Amino acid sequence: MTIHDTITQLITQALQQLQLSGEIVLEHPADTTHGDFSCNIAMMLAKSTGRSPRELAEAIVAQLPVHEDITAVNVAGPGFINFQLSPAFFEKQTAHISEHATTWGTHTELPDTTILLEHSSPNLFKPFHIGHLVNNTLGESLVRILRATGATVMPLSYPSDVSPGIAKAVWGVIDKRWESDLTIARIGEAYAHGVAQYDADEAVKKRIDAINTSLYNEEAGTPEWEVYQTGRKLSLAYFTAITSMLGSSFDALIFESEAEKEGKKIVAEHTPGVFEMSDGAIIFRGSEHGLFDNVFINSAGFGTYLAKDIGLLDIKFSRYTFDRSITITDIEQKQHFQLVKKAAECITPEWSEKSSFIQHGRLQLTSGKISSRAGNVPLAEDIIKSVQDRALQRMQENERAADETIAQQIAIAAIKYAIARVGMGKNIVFDMEQALSLEGDTGPYVQYAYARCRSVLRTAAERGVATVQNAVREGLAVSDVERLLYRYPEVVARAANEYEPHYIANYLSTLASAFNSWYAHEQILDDSAAQAYKLAVTHATATTLSNGLNLLGIEAPEYM
Secondary structure, eight states, X not given: OOHHHHHHHHHHHHHHHTTOOOOOOEEOOXXXXXXXXXXXXXXXXXXXXXXXXXXXXXXXXXHOOXXXXXXXXXXXXXXXXXXXXXXXXXXXXXXXXXXXXXXTTOOOSSTTOEEEEEOOOOBTTSOOBHHHHHHHHHHHHHHHHHHTTTOEEEEEEOOBOSSHHHHHHHHHHHHHTOTTSOXXXXXXXXXXXXXXXXXXXXXXXXXXXXHHHHHHTTOTTSHHHHHHHHHHHHHHHHHHHHHHHTTOOOSEEOOHHHHHHHHHXXXXXXXXXXXXXXXXXXXXXXXXXXXXXXXXXXXXXXXXXXXXXXXXXXXXXXXXXXXXXXXXXXXXXXXHHHHHHHHHXXXXXXXXXXXXXXXXXXXXXXXXXXXXXSTTSOBHHHHHHHHHHHHHHHHHHTTOOOOHHHHHHHHHHHHHHHHHTSOTTSOEEEEHHHHTOSSSSSHHHHHHHHHHHHHHHXXXXXXXXXXXXXXXXXXXXXXXXXXXXXXXXXXXXXXXXXXXXXXXXXHHHHHHHHHHHHHHHSOSSSOSTTHHHHHHHHHHHHHHHHHHHHXXXXXXXXXX
C-alpha cells in the first residue's frame, strides 16, 4: 500500500466515524511548506452537512489516528487538510528505491490486460519524416509506460505498401533507370520525380495509374513488380534500422495491402445497410451521425484509407485476443478516425468499444540549421544528424571529449524530450539550441543530472565509501529531492491512465532541478555522519531519473 492509499484510507475511516462519505482527492501542494498532501474533502461535504468547511475539516482531523509515517496534520485556509510526512517515511522510501531499483515506479494495476498499440506506421517508398518522429516518440513511450503498469503491450506497425504514391515512386525509378542500383535515397528522389511528372504530363499520369492498378492486383513478373519488391524490401530494412536507433521494436507488421482486401470485403458485405452505393462508389453517410459523408470504396474499385482502416480492425480482432487497441495518429487525422470508429460501431460494436485513437500534435522547427534532402519535409534522420552534429560541436566548445555515441544519445534525448514534454494533441515547437541546453526543461538537462549523480557515486566508490542500503539521516533535514522521489510511481500511473507521457517528462525536469539545487548547497562527500544517507538519496535520484528516462525511450549516459 502506498502512502497515498494509506492517507486515503485514514480519511475514509474518519468520515465513517462522522457518518459521512465522499470522493477523496489528494494533491501535492505546490509549496512544500504546506505539507506533502492536501485534501479538500471538507470543502466538498460542508454544504450537505450544514457546517463550515473549516469546522468540518477540524472534525475530520480529530478522528484521524496517529500514524508513524505522518508527522503532522493541519487545517489550512478555508478548510484544506494538509498532511506532513515524517522523516522516517522518507528514509524508508530512499531505501526502498535502491532495493527495488529495476522495478521502481512499476505497478500491477493492469496485470491481466492485453493492449495492442499501433504507432510509427511508415509509408513505404518514402523516408521516415518529422511526423513519424513525433509518432514514434509518443507511441514508444506509451508502450513502455503501459508495460510499467503490468499490462501486456503488443506494439504493432501498419506500413502503407500500396498507394498511388508508391506507384509514382516505382515509375520514377524506372524512368531514371535505377532498377539495378536502388537505394533509399534514390527511392526518395524517384518519388519526388514521379509526383512532379504526374501533375505535369498526362501520358505519365496514365502510366502511373496503370502501375498503381497492377500493384493493387499483385501482377507479378512485370518490371514494375520487380522494382516494387526491391523497393519494399529496402524500405522495410530502412524502417527497422531507424526505429531500432530510436529504441523501438514491433511484435508484428500488418500491411495496408492486407487491410485493403479485408476492408473491401467487409464494406461490400454491409452494403446496403451500413454503407450505400453513390455514383459508382460506396460511401458511408457520416452526416447521419454528426460527422461527414465519405467514400470507402471508390468508383475504380479500390478501398480508400477509410476502408483500409476498417480492414485493419477486422485483422486485429481476428488475429489477436486483447482488451484494448490503441492507435497513435496525427491531429490532422482526428475526423478521419471519428468516421472509422462510427462505421466500426455500426458493423461490430466491439470494434469501436475496444478501440481508441489518440492524436498528437505537429512538430515545428524554429531554429538551428536542419539539412534536409526532402525540401520542406525534414527527414527524421536528417534532424537527428543535425542535432547530433551540434551536440558534438558543443562538446568541443566546452572542452569535452567528442564522443559520437554520447552525442547521438544527447541528440535523441533533446528531440524526444521536446516532443514528450508537450501534452498529447498539442503542437510542438523545436528550438535546437534550447533543446540541447544543459539548463532548463530539456532532455540533456535531465541526462546531465543523472550523470552528475553517477559521478558522485563513482567518486565515493573510488574513495572506498560504500553506498549504505538502509542509511539513516542522522539529523539531516528532509530535502525537496526526497519530497519528489516518492511521487514517481504516482506520476507513472497518471501517465498510463491518461495516455500522457508529458507527466513523466515534467516530473523528471522538476526532480533534476531539485537535485541540482541540493547538490549546489549540500556537500555530499563530507565525511559527516549524514554522508551515507546523502549518498543513498543520490543513488535513489539516479535510479528514478534513469527509470523515468527509459519510459520516454531516452538513454541515461554515465558521462556527459
